[in-house]
Each structure stands twice: as structure tokens, then as C-alpha cells.
Amino acid sequence: MSILLVDSYDSFTYNLRNLITSTTNANVITIHNDSYDLNIEDDKLSLDNLLNSIDAIVIGPGPGSPSNPSDIGVIPYIFQKCTNLPILGICLGFQIFCLLNDCSTHYLNNPIHGQIHKIKVLNNDDIFKDTPEFVDSVRYHSIYVKQDNSKKIIPLAIYNPSDNNETTGDSILMAAKHIKYPHYGVQYHPESICSSFGSNLIKNFWNLVDKEAHTKPLPKIEPHLVKSSPLIEKFTTELSNFEYNLLNYKPVDSKFDILQICDTLKANNQDVMLLNSASAPGEWSIIALPQVNVSDVITHSTENPNTIKFSKWNNDEQIEEKYTNDIFKSLSEYMLNKYFNPVIENKELMSCPFVGGIIGYMSYEEGSFIDIQNLEKRTKNDNIDDTKFCFIDRFIALSPSNNIYIVSIRQNDNEFIKNIETILNKSDNNINDSIINNELFKKSKITIPNKDDYFKSFHDCQKYLHSGDSYELCLTYNTIVQIPDNFQPWDIYKALVKKNPSPYSAYLNFNSSMLLSTSPERFISWNNKFCQMRPIKGTLKKNPNINYEKACKLLKIPKELGENLMIVDLIRDNLLFLLDKIEVTKLMTVEEYETIYQLVSVIEGNFTNEFTGIDILKNSLPPGSMTGAPKKRSVEILQKIEKNQRRGLYSGICGYWSLNNNADWSVIIRSLFRYSDDLCNENGYDTYRCGAGGALTVLSTDDGEWDEMLVKLHSVLQLFE
Structure with a gap:
């Protein structure tokens, strides 16, 4: 079984990939958000073939804005096409998910980069099953989501200043799910060294996949973000130079x-x-x-x-x-x-x-x-x-x-x-x-x-x-x-x-x-x-x-x-x-x-x-x-x-x-x-x-x-x- 991980040129992608593979044992295929050009018919066909063959998708974090096409590439297309496929958006991926579902995004007056905050879990079902009410989360974001009048998403977790011994500030949406599709998102970074219950989150997401119904063979695709070949072979005693x-x-x-x-x-x-x-x-x-x-x-x-x-x-x-x-x-x-x-x-x-x-x-x-x-x-x-x-x-x-x-x-x-x-x-x-x-x-x-x-x-x-x-x-x-x-x-x-x-x-x-x-x-x-x-x-x-x-x-x-x-x-x-x-x-x-x-x-x-x-x-x-x-x-x-x-x-x-x-x-x-x-x-x-x-x-x-x-x-x- 396979999970598609979409990278937006972030520096934490392989922390996330490691968290996914160690938790699910699934085959993780990693692509950049601009690996395919939707204006090129062959590219669009190749992407469609890939999306039709995988079992779940994780949209990773990345720099930039969820409303800037050059920062997000094919991610909106993936959300819109894969309505029946479990998708988890993280940070930038979460913001894109919410923006596509009638929410609005805004810039924080005081961005949070590398800070550990407690978030309050509102719903212990779905991706937060078996998770305590408060979770330590590492936040890296300048942009936040407002639900506005959206009827399409359901809040799952929020950040409250009072839960973090802060006297001022507004509550911020930190996790949500789609009212109809198996689409989820979290604003924080579960893969960070200081975030807690990250593997629990991924395990619960993976449990959304119907394993018994899996009949999807992977197409022959060109590799994208794969490990390069080693520069040299391993050093061994057999290589010792006579000199x-x-x-x-x-x-x-x-x-x-x-x-x-x-x-x-x-x-x-x-x-x-x-x-x-x-x-x-x-x-x-x-x-x-x-x-x-x-x-x-x-x-x-x-x-x-x-x-x-x-x-x-x-x-x-x-x-x-x-x-x-x-x-x-x-x-x-x-x-x-x-x-x-x-x-x-x-x-x-x-x-x-x-x-x-x-x-x-x-x-x-x-x-x-x-x-x-x-x-x-x-x-x-x-x-x-x-x-x-x-x-x-x-x-x-x-x-x-x-x-x-x-x-x-x-x-x-x-x-x-x-x-x-x-x-x-x-x-x-x-x-x-x-x-x-x-x-x-x-x-x-x-x-x-x-x-x-x-x-x-x-x-x-x-x-x-x-x-x-x-x-x-x-x-x-x-x-x-x-x-x-x-x-x-x-x-x-x-x-x-x-x-x-x-x-x-x-x-x-x-x-x-x-x-x-x-x-x-x-x-x-x-x-x-x-x-x-x-x-x-x-x-x-x-x-x-x-x-x-x-x-x-x-x-x-x-x-x-x-x-x-x-x-x-x-x-x-x-x-x-x-x-x-x-x-x-x-x-x-x-x-x-x-x-x-x-x-x-x-x-x-x-x-x-x-x-x-x-x-x-x-x-x-x-x-x-x-x-x-x-x-x-x-x-x-x-x-x-x-x-x-x-x-x-x-x-x-x-x-x-x-x-x-x-x-x-x-x-x-x-x-x-x-x-x-x-x-x-x-x-x-x-x-x-x-x-x-x-x-x-x-x-x-x-x-x-x-x-x-x-x-x-x-x-x-x-x-x-």
C-alpha cells in the first residue's frame, strides 16, 4: 500500500516522511508540488495515473502563501480530484485545504516559528483518537485560518492563549476535517522533535484507509524525490591501498x-x-x-x-x-x-x-x-x-x-x-x-x-x-x-x-x-x-x-x-x-x-x-x-x-x-x-x-x-x- 507525500520545498519533509514510514510501514512516494505541470497533457495524465493508484495523501508544509500559485503548485488540483481519498494537510497543506473550503487566511500579528504551545483537542475521534485533551505542538507559521462562515469544515483542535499562560490573543484553529470527504489538516508540525503524539496522529489517519479494499497497482512512474546514488562504495579492508x-x-x-x-x-x-x-x-x-x-x-x-x-x-x-x-x-x-x-x-x-x-x-x-x-x-x-x-x-x-x-x-x-x-x-x-x-x-x-x-x-x-x-x-x-x-x-x-x-x-x-x-x-x-x-x-x-x-x-x-x-x-x-x-x-x-x-x-x-x-x-x-x-x-x-x-x-x-x-x-x-x-x-x-x-x-x-x-x-x- 502506498502514501503520496507532496513536498513544497520544505526543510522538514523527510522528518515527516520518516514519521509516516515508521508509523504505517507503507510505501511512501514523494513528489514536489511542481513535479507535474497541469498545462502539459502528458504531465496531467501521469499525475492522474499516480493519484488513481495510491491509498492516501499527505500534503506537507512549506514556505510561502496558500494563495500564491507558485508556492502551492498542483496541491489544489489534488484536493479537488481526490474527494474520496484520505488526505492530511500539514501547515501549508492545512491552509490550502481550508482555503479551498470557504475559509479565509490572514497574517498573524506575531508569527510563531519554532515555539512549543499546548493545543486543545475538541474531538477525540478520527485523527485525535486516544489523544489527551492538551497536546504539545511545535508551530511554524505566519499565516492562520479563519473558519468564517464555512459550512464545509469541522474544527478538531484550537490554540487558546489562556491554555499557554498568555493573557492576550485570539484562539486559532489548529486542526480540522471536511464535513463530507476524508480530508483532514493540522496547522502545527507533528514531525517536529518537540511535538507530542505525532505518531498517534499518523496512525489514526492511516486507519482511515480501507486496507481490505486495496486493489491498486502502482503505475510505472518516473522517480521524483528519491535518494541519490551513493558517491562511493562502502570503505572495506579489501580496498586497502598497497601504498x-x-x-x-x-x-x-x-x-x-x-x-x-x-x-x-x-x-x-x-x-x-x-x-x-x-x-x-x-x-x-x-x-x-x-x-x-x-x-x-x-x-x-x-x-x-x-x-x-x-x-x-x-x-x-x-x-x-x-x-x-x-x-x-x-x-x-x-x-x-x-x-x-x-x-x-x-x-x-x-x-x-x-x-x-x-x-x-x-x-x-x-x-x-x-x-x-x-x-x-x-x-x-x-x-x-x-x-x-x-x-x-x-x-x-x-x-x-x-x-x-x-x-x-x-x-x-x-x-x-x-x-x-x-x-x-x-x-x-x-x-x-x-x-x-x-x-x-x-x-x-x-x-x-x-x-x-x-x-x-x-x-x-x-x-x-x-x-x-x-x-x-x-x-x-x-x-x-x-x-x-x-x-x-x-x-x-x-x-x-x-x-x-x-x-x-x-x-x-x-x-x-x-x-x-x-x-x-x-x-x-x-x-x-x-x-x-x-x-x-x-x-x-x-x-x-x-x-x-x-x-x-x-x-x-x-x-x-x-x-x-x-x-x-x-x-x-x-x-x-x-x-x-x-x-x-x-x-x-x-x-x-x-x-x-x-x-x-x-x-x-x-x-x-x-x-x-x-x-x-x-x-x-x-x-x-x-x-x-x-x-x-x-x-x-x-x-x-x-x-x-x-x-x-x-x-x-x-x-x-x-x-x-x-x-x-x-x-x-x-x-x-x-x-x-x-x-x-x-x-x-x-x-x-x-x-x-x-x-x-x-x-x-x-x-x-x-x-x-x-x-x-x-x-x-x-x-x-
């Missing part, structure tokens, strides 16, 4: 901290790249040791999307260009050919997730839904570094207990390990004591966003939030930081990380582009068995008057909880698009960092089917915490409001993908990044950029969001005070 058959390592007894180790190596002409876990929840730190003219460098630019470049470290003269129609597919094939999962005897080192692999970053523009063609130029040439990775087969691993291991997976590389050991043992532990001259820092020029421009963009965002086109918009701006060119990037990074220690700090200098990061936010980590995502929404600067308990009270307010809940629901959807099983293991918990408190959730997914971490990564970019929801519409709105400016590395990701298929990626925030040929370059200065922004909801205020953006900027710009 890497041994992991060589040497423990080193050194009292140096990780910055001193890097200082020592650089003083001995060894280039370094650093992924530095300076605080929890980071664990191992990795000092990558690329070799000039030997280590592979992989480059991709969205300005030339069908070309991927392979060169060697610090040698851009010999570049091999290859065709690509998918940068993620190309990276997957590169890594699959080098798969290596060594047996490590050292009990501590075997817990290190990195055994060699690619280290680097991908920009915001490598994600989905971005109109690459209309982006403003950021650099003088047409090959901006959107993806930059170096293949690392030599590195130093620093354990959580500060033990040091020199590691190489090259064959016969004992001499290299011995040389590095000698360098570290002979080094002067005062080499890191040089302090950057604050007077020189004062010569840097900083151009922060214009407050009036920000306020205008803020209110433009509010128009879209109030119209129902988005529930949350992460508005961002770049700050230009021009630093005298006699400052070395490594010295800037050291000063930055000392001011703002973080669990996902990084120093990645490719010369053509570079990243100096003190990010606190993990985007995704994975291994062969499962993946984990850790969205952050809600930030509070630490000060002597705020302890952890007070921070919890200040962060766990409707605005912050709503922002975090939306991103949790969005990430659940991203994972459920490909995976069969996920779990929210931490929901809106306050975590303490060196300079801030943050509201964090943790979502985990298990790899029980053919998909792997790289599939999840591709499907999840750009990070939902940097866009808002629904993601597609929000990305499009933000690009327009941000005037087609490239975000660049800010809002992208950095980290590693290890040869044993372990990976850890952070969201690039609280960072400085630089392009060598930035259009804003001036003689005597190096141009760095520092992105900052915040998630805007209808509960946001312009002053509040401006101040929050300045707090985030300060975590980096305090370097120049």
Missing part, C-alpha cells in the same frame, strides 16, 4: 605545548598545518607536515565548477586539471583509492581518529541552492579557492593527555621520524615567547559593517519571516581587516588562539588562501558506523556576573530555544533524507567555553544502508545553522539581501577526512580568512576577512541582533584592542 601498509610512529617526551612545537618545526623550515583542539569537546590535535613539491594539493573553484586542479605543496607551476561534474564525487574517488585502516598497537594512539588523509576547507558557495552565476567577484582572477585540501601522510598527533606522537604512513620513513624527533628534542622552549607588538596591531585598519545597512537588511529579513517565506534567516556580513604585511599569518594565529581558545581552532595556510580559525562549532564528524552533528544557536558572552546557572536561564528563552529547535529539525531532515535511523542525543543544552556560553544540540545518525559520511556532507551543505529554514528558500532570500556577496570561507567548513574514513568538520565562524589576490588589497597591507552574523527570527530585535553580531566579532577583533 600504505604500515603506520610508523614514535612517542616523544616533550613538555612543549602545541604552539611551541609548531614554532620549532617552522624554525627548522618544516611547513605546518594545524587542527588544534584547545578545549572541549575537541580531543586530538593534528599538526600536518606537508612536503614541498611532494604533497598533493586539491583545488576547486565555483567560478570554474567543472575543473578540479591537482598540484603539489608550494608549487603552482605544475598543475594538472581534470574534469569534474561533482567536486564531492571527485574527492570521494580520490579518497577511495587511498583507503587505509591500519592496526595500531599503541592503546592511546589507536584512539586517534586521523591516520593521514586530506586536510583543508570548503567555502559556503560549495553548498546547494546558491546562484553561483550572480555572485560578486571577490578576487582579481576567476579561480577563487572554494575548496582547498592537502593530502597529509606525515603528521604529529597530540593526545587529550598531551602525549606527542610523530607519525608517518610512508614506506621506509623512519629517517624522517628520527629527524623530527631530533628537532623537537634540541629545540629551545622559549622560541614561542616572542610577542606581537601591540603598536603594530594598532596600525591595522578595520572596516565593520555599517549599522544603518545592517538595520535595513534586518528589516528586509523580517518581511520574509512575517510573510511565511522563512522561519529563520541567518544574516551575515564580512568585516574587512587590513593588517600591515610585516605580520606573519602564523604570529596572528598564535595571538588569536591565545585570546580565544576553541575546540576547533585551525591554521591552514595555502598561500593562495588561508584560514585562521577559532571556531567553537562542530558541523559533522563521522566514521564507518555513525555520524554526529552539533549545531549551535544561542550565544552569551562570559563576564564575572554570569555563572553557568544564570547562563542557562538567559539562553533558555523562547527566542534562543526557537532558533535551536529549528536547526535541530532541519538537521534531522538532512540526515533522514539518506539515513534510516537517527537520534537526538542532546537537545538544547548550554555548554561553557573559554569566552562564551552556547546553546548546543547533538544529532547522530547510523550508517545502516549504502550511504556514508561524504553523502551526508554533500547533502547538508551549506550548514543549516548558517542559513535558516526552510533551507532552499532561505539561501535564496539571503543571497538577495546580502547583495550577491560571496561569504567565502566564512559559513563554510574546515577539518579533515582520514584515510580510514574518519572525518571531523567544523563550521568556519570566529575566524580570519584571506585570499592572496583579494580585490580589497592595498599596498603595505594584507587583507583578511572576518564574517559574523546571527539567526533572525520574528522574536529578534534589530538592536539585539546587532549587539550579538558585535559580540561574535569581538571574539576575533579583541586581537586588535
Whole structure:
């Protein structure tokens, strides 16, 4: 038996699909509301054949208005044609259902996005059978329904302000059914992580279907919203590359901290790249040791999307260009050919997730839904570094207990390990004591966003939030930081990380582009068995008057909880698009960092089917915490409001993908990044950029969001005070 799920480009569709499949065990066919064009005879015939063969229909939520044809597509036609078929409309689907049955829709004075409210059930029959009188429901809507004089629908549930300890406001229709047809609808989102009795609602709806009368074979239809093919086959030991058959390592007894180790190596002409876990929840730190003219460098630019470049470290003269129609597919094939999962005897080192692999970053523009063609130029040439990775087969691993291991997976590389050991043992532990001259820092020029421009963009965002086109918009701006060119990037990074220690700090200098990061936010980590995502929404600067308990009270307010809940629901959807099983293991918990408190959730997914971490990564970019929801519409709105400016590395990701298929990626925030040929370059200065922004909801205020953006900027710009 089959259920048709109609998606209106929402970011919660696969949460709903998962709820339906887990409750009914039915075959769920998912289409977009514009998958068929009713003006094309063949399309109309195909849709009719589909509607004649399924047993029930769910019309999902989505952005926009129920009265706008471009937002609703074929949904009115489905309601009108399938009068005898059970149909359940959710949010936008509910509004369309009511509008078609002589009700009216209006805009709320105060839209509700990501808020948990109690609704009162008026009728415990039908879809609310075995449901208590009051149900916790998550609401995402700017538009509400008035029954007016409609004789065609029967109210099933309402929202009363008094039931939610509110003193003002009107009752709002939250669920209804048709007086004659088996058509139902709910205004809230039963699939949200914080809605209760969602599966009960779907079970009762499915019970409306006459299972014994089912005689409908499905027609041969073209697939619509189906899972794409995996980018690569599963990593297995049979794939192990003969080139890497041994992991060589040497423990080193050194009292140096990780910055001193890097200082020592650089003083001995060894280039370094650093992924530095300076605080929890980071664990191992990795000092990558690329070799000039030997280590592979992989480059991709969205300005030339069908070309991927392979060169060697610090040698851009010999570049091999290859065709690509998918940068993620190309990276997957590169890594699959080098798969290596060594047996490590050292009990501590075997817990290190990195055994060699690619280290680097991908920009915001490598994600989905971005109109690459209309982006403003950021650099003088047409090959901006959107993806930059170096293949690392030599590195130093620093354990959580500060033990040091020199590691190489090259064959016969004992001499290299011995040389590095000698360098570290002979080094002067005062080499890191040089302090950057604050007077020189004062010569840097900083151009922060214009407050009036920000306020205008803020209110433009509010128009879209109030119209129902988005529930949350992460508005961002770049700050230009021009630093005298006699400052070395490594010295800037050291000063930055000392001011703002973080669990996902990084120093990645490719010369053509570079990243100096003190990010606190993990985007995704994975291994062969499962993946984990850790969205952050809600930030509070630490000060002597705020302890952890007070921070919890200040962060766990409707605005912050709503922002975090939306991103949790969005990430659940991203994972459920490909995976069969996920779990929210931490929901809106306050975590303490060196300079801030943050509201964090943790979502985990298990790899029980053919998909792997790289599939999840591709499907999840750009990070939902940097866009808002629904993601597609929000990305499009933000690009327009941000005037087609490239975000660049800010809002992208950095980290590693290890040869044993372990990976850890952070969201690039609280960072400085630089392009060598930035259009804003001036003689005597190096141009760095520092992105900052915040998630805007209808509960946001312009002053509040401006101040929050300045707090985030300060975590980096305090370097120049």
C-alpha cells in the first residue's frame, strides 16, 4: 500500500516522511508540488495515473502563501480530484485545504516559528483518537485560518492563549476535517522533535484507509524525490591501498605545548598545518607536515565548477586539471583509492581518529541552492579557492593527555621520524615567547559593517519571516581587516588562539588562501558506523556576573530555544533524507567555553544502508545553522539581501577526512580568512576577512541582533584592542 507525500520545498519533509514510514510501514512516494505541470497533457495524465493508484495523501508544509500559485503548485488540483481519498494537510497543506473550503487566511500579528504551545483537542475521534485533551505542538507559521462562515469544515483542535499562560490573543484553529470527504489538516508540525503524539496522529489517519479494499497497482512512474546514488562504495579492508601498509610512529617526551612545537618545526623550515583542539569537546590535535613539491594539493573553484586542479605543496607551476561534474564525487574517488585502516598497537594512539588523509576547507558557495552565476567577484582572477585540501601522510598527533606522537604512513620513513624527533628534542622552549607588538596591531585598519545597512537588511529579513517565506534567516556580513604585511599569518594565529581558545581552532595556510580559525562549532564528524552533528544557536558572552546557572536561564528563552529547535529539525531532515535511523542525543543544552556560553544540540545518525559520511556532507551543505529554514528558500532570500556577496570561507567548513574514513568538520565562524589576490588589497597591507552574523527570527530585535553580531566579532577583533 502506498502514501503520496507532496513536498513544497520544505526543510522538514523527510522528518515527516520518516514519521509516516515508521508509523504505517507503507510505501511512501514523494513528489514536489511542481513535479507535474497541469498545462502539459502528458504531465496531467501521469499525475492522474499516480493519484488513481495510491491509498492516501499527505500534503506537507512549506514556505510561502496558500494563495500564491507558485508556492502551492498542483496541491489544489489534488484536493479537488481526490474527494474520496484520505488526505492530511500539514501547515501549508492545512491552509490550502481550508482555503479551498470557504475559509479565509490572514497574517498573524506575531508569527510563531519554532515555539512549543499546548493545543486543545475538541474531538477525540478520527485523527485525535486516544489523544489527551492538551497536546504539545511545535508551530511554524505566519499565516492562520479563519473558519468564517464555512459550512464545509469541522474544527478538531484550537490554540487558546489562556491554555499557554498568555493573557492576550485570539484562539486559532489548529486542526480540522471536511464535513463530507476524508480530508483532514493540522496547522502545527507533528514531525517536529518537540511535538507530542505525532505518531498517534499518523496512525489514526492511516486507519482511515480501507486496507481490505486495496486493489491498486502502482503505475510505472518516473522517480521524483528519491535518494541519490551513493558517491562511493562502502570503505572495506579489501580496498586497502598497497601504498600504505604500515603506520610508523614514535612517542616523544616533550613538555612543549602545541604552539611551541609548531614554532620549532617552522624554525627548522618544516611547513605546518594545524587542527588544534584547545578545549572541549575537541580531543586530538593534528599538526600536518606537508612536503614541498611532494604533497598533493586539491583545488576547486565555483567560478570554474567543472575543473578540479591537482598540484603539489608550494608549487603552482605544475598543475594538472581534470574534469569534474561533482567536486564531492571527485574527492570521494580520490579518497577511495587511498583507503587505509591500519592496526595500531599503541592503546592511546589507536584512539586517534586521523591516520593521514586530506586536510583543508570548503567555502559556503560549495553548498546547494546558491546562484553561483550572480555572485560578486571577490578576487582579481576567476579561480577563487572554494575548496582547498592537502593530502597529509606525515603528521604529529597530540593526545587529550598531551602525549606527542610523530607519525608517518610512508614506506621506509623512519629517517624522517628520527629527524623530527631530533628537532623537537634540541629545540629551545622559549622560541614561542616572542610577542606581537601591540603598536603594530594598532596600525591595522578595520572596516565593520555599517549599522544603518545592517538595520535595513534586518528589516528586509523580517518581511520574509512575517510573510511565511522563512522561519529563520541567518544574516551575515564580512568585516574587512587590513593588517600591515610585516605580520606573519602564523604570529596572528598564535595571538588569536591565545585570546580565544576553541575546540576547533585551525591554521591552514595555502598561500593562495588561508584560514585562521577559532571556531567553537562542530558541523559533522563521522566514521564507518555513525555520524554526529552539533549545531549551535544561542550565544552569551562570559563576564564575572554570569555563572553557568544564570547562563542557562538567559539562553533558555523562547527566542534562543526557537532558533535551536529549528536547526535541530532541519538537521534531522538532512540526515533522514539518506539515513534510516537517527537520534537526538542532546537537545538544547548550554555548554561553557573559554569566552562564551552556547546553546548546543547533538544529532547522530547510523550508517545502516549504502550511504556514508561524504553523502551526508554533500547533502547538508551549506550548514543549516548558517542559513535558516526552510533551507532552499532561505539561501535564496539571503543571497538577495546580502547583495550577491560571496561569504567565502566564512559559513563554510574546515577539518579533515582520514584515510580510514574518519572525518571531523567544523563550521568556519570566529575566524580570519584571506585570499592572496583579494580585490580589497592595498599596498603595505594584507587583507583578511572576518564574517559574523546571527539567526533572525520574528522574536529578534534589530538592536539585539546587532549587539550579538558585535559580540561574535569581538571574539576575533579583541586581537586588535
